[in-house]
Amino acid sequence: METIVFYVFSAFMILSALMVITVHNPVRAAFFLVLTFFSSAAVWLLLEAEFLAIILIIVYVGAVMVLFLFVVMMLDVNLAELKKGFVKNLPLAVIVALAMFAMIFMVVGGEQFGVQNFAVPERHAADYSNVSALGQLLYTEYVYSFEIAAVILLVGIVAAISLTLRRRPNTRHQKVEDQVAVKGADRLRVVKVESQPRKHTIDNAEVKK
Amino acid sequence: MNFVTPDFMPAMPEIFLLSMVCVIMIIDLFLKDESRGATYVLSLIALIATAFLSFSNFSTESITTFNGSFILDPMATILKIAICIIVVGVFIYAKDYLKDRNMYKGEYFTLGLFGVLGMMVMVSAGNFLTVYLGLELLSLSMYAMIAMQRDSIVASEAAMKYFILGAIASGILLYGMSMVYGVTGSLDLATINKAVSGADRVVMSFGLVFIILGVAFKLGAVPFHMWMPDVYHGSPTSVTLYIASAPKIAAFAMMYRLLVDGLAGMQADWQMILIILSVLSMVFGNIVAIAQTNIKRMLAYSTISHVGFIIMGVVAGTQAGYGAAMFYAIVYAIMSVAGFGMIILLSRAGFEAENIEDFRGLNQRSPWFAFVMMAIMFSMAGVPPFLGFWAKIAVLQEAINSGFLWLAIVGVMASVIGAFYYLRVIKAVYFDKPTDETPIQASMDIRLTLSLNGMAILAFGLYPTALITLCISAFA
Structure with a gap:
């Protein structure tokens, strides 16, 4: 199965x-x-x-x-632009690729890394936890590498921000603190409007005349 | 599972530097543009303190900690101190250049410090994983530093080229490492070294080829040098200064760790590959440099030829040979940082002194800096009594001692060819009429550092024994 x-x-x-x-x-x-x-x-x-x-x-x-x-x-x-010269270079590319493939296959093919060279891995018990095994290794044996990997991520953040952050004085952006502190009176202005007859009633009256 | 807390003391400089970078990053966040100088001063303090900590951590024996992923030996200590001091010089030269071009941001310094951390990790790496992670930390910082000049098309192009080619090279390096891991079943360099004799030679050499390819790319040896002229030329000079100097020391250390610490049993195999790289780099670099009119490109090709010499020292395959190669790497970094420092000295807001013509008649404008320029160029060409001469002679001597006489002859011929383009710059400096009469505007700290740097080239050239014995003692 x-x-x-x-x-x-x-x-x-x-x-x-x-x-x-x-x-x-x-x-x-x-x-x-x-x-x-x-x-x-x-x-x-x-x-x-x-x-x-x-x-x-x-x-x-x-x-x-x-x-x-x-x-x-x-x-x-x-795509047409990318494919330009594809057919022209194809024969050479195929030859190089095949030669590379043959050489790599000779080295890493079945002889060295075949199944017969390795013992069958033992089955783990049902209560075996993959996560805890990984965690134990990561935080003990590989803690140094783990920390450096974290620093690399930090560099990634710094790099991404420094490459994309552009302060422009005339951009319009939200001011969250002002939005939170806003009062009803700031947003809503009550305007007194004098009452007057509806427009269409006037029109109707004119038609009737 | 019994877990012993690793000894943190050997890694103290790295831990200190990382904490300092984080602190500097947070402080920089709250600084206004006019007080950005604080970031600069703090970065310098962090570097000097790290160098001092490395110095106080010196031990004549090789100490490993973190389950073998960290090695502290004399070579690591010396190279860490050299890297820190050179990056101090880089930051001092770069400051005014960045200010004049509206690029004076805290990120240049924080990314630069992260790069230094990456180099230090590479220098004292004890297994494949740390070699790779240190390399990535350094490379990522460098890609970002180059791309920081967003409005310049050449800089973006340089960053793009470097990033894509660097990623491919890292992939190839990892592929080679996976092969070696597949055979030896270990990532630890010391364990691999013990397992080499019993391991399958075919797969091992297959992995070795890929590993060397990755290292050669990072060093910039021919035929994996294509990125160097474009990247050196395209990056802002403040960044070229950085990528052209200290990372080559780290790349040498990476080569040493991988090939000697990890694969010493394969010496006969890697020696042959390195000889090809060395000959091609020395000859090709020096010949193509003759055709350059842009001084940044010229220095890039000159770097390629210097890399050939560094590799020659490793080819020798003896303790003294590694010492000579290490000496060459440090000397190269000192000369390179001074060479690019000269370009910055002559540049000013809105003007880049990046052509050889811009150096014409420097003697009339400033006899002192004309002399410094002469010292740098003579040293790169390998003329006594300057420092570069001793580096070349040490490497050549070790190559001859190990029986590679013809390799040494090729090296000498290549440097004779190379002398032409260095002398051409000196001719422009001393015998040509100046085309640009503007007085040099560089600030006092740049002048002082550059003078010191030039004096170091002369002084160490007059008394070379101290530095050479230090480098050779690292491998004894």
Whole structure:
């Protein structure tokens, strides 16, 4: 059963990954990438890495891909321009890619990283917690790396803000404190209007004449 | 699971610097534009204090903490102090340049300090993870610093090129690391080094090639140098100054950690690859630099050739060779920061002295700075008694001692070719009529620092033994 599930999801993963690079429409490509992430999350679940599988879906599918779709839809990507020279360079590209593939396959192919070289991983008990195992490693053995990763995120925030924040004196923005402190009298002005006959009644009267 | 609290003391400089950056960032938030000087002064204090802490942390033995992800050895201490001092110089040179161009923001300094933190992490990295994270911390800060000049198209282009190529290089580096991890089953450099002999050679060399490729990109060795001239040229000079100096020291340390600490058992394999990189960098860098009229581009190609020499020291593969390479990296950073400092000295609001013509007749405008410029150029060319000469001779000597005589000959020939374009600048400074008669407007602190920097090149050149023995003792 597990083997069948594995092969189904792996097939999905490979097929959708191929579709990502062959499909013409960038939005479709993005959706195929989502499918790739889903299938690899499923494969991770089979490896008992539940936490990572869920994080993959939450972070990549939920946040990164949605952002990516936004960008793809907002930017008007000219596909014809990008594809220029594709056919002309295709033969050379195919040869280089195949040569690279053959070499990498020779090295990382079945011989070194095949199943027969590794022991079957032990099954964990039902009460085994993936999250606590990860947490214990992250906060003890890898605490230094963990902290540096946090600093990198901080740099990301600083960089993003410093690159996009632009103070312009004439922009109109909300003043929250004024909005909160506002009183009825500031917003609403009661104007006394003299009563007078309705306009259409006058018109009617004129018609009757 | 029994957990022992790691010893925080060896990492004190890093912890201090990180806390200082956070404090500076918060203080900067409340500062008005006119009092931005406080950020600048605080950054300098933070750097000097970090250098001092590193100095007081010196230990002749190699100490590891945080489960081996942090190494404190003499090399790490010396390089950290060098990085901090050089970035102090960078900040002093950059201040007025930023002011004149309306780029005087706190972020330049905070990102610069974050970059220093990244370099320090790289310098004392004990496993693949910390090498990579330190590199990313440094690179991210640099991308952002280049892109900060938003209205300039060339700067945005430079940032974009650097970012995309840097991301690809990091990916390749990670791929190589994953191969080595796949074979040895460890990220820890010391453990990998022990496992190398029994590991599968094919996959190991496969991973090694990718790792070297990543390192060569960060160093800017030919054929992975394409980004350097464009990035050096496109970035504002205040940032070029930063990316051209201290990060090369960190890149050397990264090369040492990965190849010697981690993969010493593969020395025969990486030596061959490094020889190719070294020869190509020295020859190509020096020949192409001749054709440049823009001095920032010229210095970029000159950097490429210097990188070739740094790699030559590592090729030698002996303790003395690594010491010579380290000496070269530090000397290069001192010369490079002075060279770009000269460009800043001659620039003023609305004018960039980035062409060689702008240096014409500098002798009539300021004989003293003409002399400093001469010291820098002679030192880069490797003319005695300036500092660059000793760096070149140390590296060449170690290459010959290890039996790479022909490599040393190629190096000498390349530097003879290179002498041409350095001398051309000196000719412009001394023998040409000035085209620009405006007096030099740089402020006192830049003048003083640049004079000190030029004097350091001369003084260390006259008494080189102290610095050389210090560098070599780091590996003894």
